[in-house]
Amino acid sequence: MSTLPLPYRVGYGEDAHRLAPGRPLILGGVPVPHAEHGAVAHSDGDAALHALADALLSGLALGDIGQYFPDTAAEWAGLDSRVILARALDLVRERGYVPLNVALVVTLDRPKLGPLRSEIARTLAELLGLAPAEVGVSFKTSEGLAPQHVQTRVTVLLGRTDG
Numbered sequence: 001m002s003t004l005p006l007p008y009r010v011g012y013g014e015d016a017h018r019l020a021p022g023r024p025l026i027l028g029g030v031p032v033p034h035a036e037h038g039a040v041a042h043s044d045g046d047a048a049l050h051a052l053a054d055a056l057l058s059g060l061a062l063g064d065i066g067q068y069f070p071d072t073a074a075e076w077a078g079l080d081s082r083v084i085l086a087r088a089l090d091l092v093r094e095r096g097y098v099p100l101n102v103a104l105v106v107t108l109d110r111p112k113l114g115p116l117r118s119e120i121a122r123t124l125a126e127l128l129g130l131a132p133a134e135v136g137v138s139f140k141t142s143e144g145l146a147p148q149h150v151q152t153r154v155t156v157l158l159g160r161t162d163g
């Protein structure tokens, strides 16, 4: 078994939230306008940022966001999920890695997110220090199987900064 650090590491994360009326719907740091429902969550419920932060952590076997931001802690109620992503990114950078590219899939029946694709990719790229071309953003419906549900799945490739 090699003792050298791997030049590349793959991370994967996913997150799901129930949707209910009267809640904001925020995905990838972008508020979705005119959504008739939003995420029920302890934080702001951004399933895209939660999955992305978990993907970063998993690539280096650093656990998951619930360990750093327990949903039982009153201090994290209503938390802006960009804070969660920034913490995960710091932990990855401290270990000598940076994200190189990201692929993200949001499953949501309504509303249509296509018009927000560029804004979400641009926002995620900014938060990660990447070019928008390194951030793939896909949308899927559940074909009516989970209309009150938002789910995001993310893969990330990490590379060593000294590699």
Ligand SMILES: Nc1ccn([C@@H]2O[C@H](COP(=O)(O)O)[C@@H](O)[C@H]2O)c(=O)n1
Pocket: 107, 108, 109, 110, 111, 112, 113, 114, 115, 138, 139, 140, 141, 142, 143
């Ligand atoms: N909330 C969503 C979900 C899907 N889209 C786009 O619709 C197309 C078809 O999706 P299927 O799940 O039926 O394959 C696809 O091009 C998605 O990008 C969307 O914009 N918003």
Ligand SMILES: C[C@@]1(CO)OP(=O)(O)OP(=O)(O)OC[C@H]1O
Pocket: 015, 016, 040, 041, 042, 043, 044, 045, 050, 065, 066, 067, 069, 070, 071, 076, 077, 079, 084
């Ligand atoms: C973000 C945290 C903490 O506020 O809570 P939620 O917003 O409920 O989100 P979830 O993706 O279920 O898990 C991580 C939690 O620890």
